[in-house]
Amino acid sequence: MSTFTVPNVGNPELEGHTPRGFQGMGTGLFAGDNLNPNFPEGDGVQLFLTFDLAAMSVPPGTVTRAELRTTHADVSGQPYATLGSLRAAEMRFDAFSSSLWDQAPEPAGVDCEFASSEAGPFACDFAAAVQRSIDEGRPYVQVRIRFDEPGDGDGQQDLALFFITDSNTNEPGIFELVVDVSPE
Helix, strand or coil: CEEEEEEECCCCCCCEEEECCCCCCECCEEEEECCCCCCCCCCEEEEEEEEECCCCCCCCEEEEEEEEECCCEEEECCHHHHCCCEEEEEECCCCCCHHHHHCCCCCCCCEEEEECCCCCCCEEECHHHHHHHHHHCCCEEEEEEEECCCCCCCCCCEEEEECCCCCCCCCCCCCEEEEEEEEC
């Protein structure tokens, strides 16, 4: 068995955030509501991540574990009390863009609870998505993270923010996939 830790790519061409109710995009990794006072009241934001399996030379085989996780989480307001759980869903896209704002997750793909409180844990099982990418020869595993509800209508910012040094900067390693693969 081999274990690989695959960081998110940290590349704005493959990651960032979009509003949930209209087309737009930014580089920071945020989920929640009222990110910007110019957004419509109650409109939320969601984030998109990419993990490059090819860059880490993850071999073909059977994925026995793939934990999507982070230790770089912060909050503004009370997103878990007002917006529900933070969910991670398997996605497929060629490039990060504002057109992802309303793209549906991968049919029959992974959809898991990533966190239900600001204390975490910020983790869930993404093994089936990693296995599917390996089996299909896809170099990436891609994820959308957002809360159950787009907004709460109270006019107050409720966000989960993910960053290492600056909340407006996306960089590799904010998130990671820890993958165990048994060779074929």
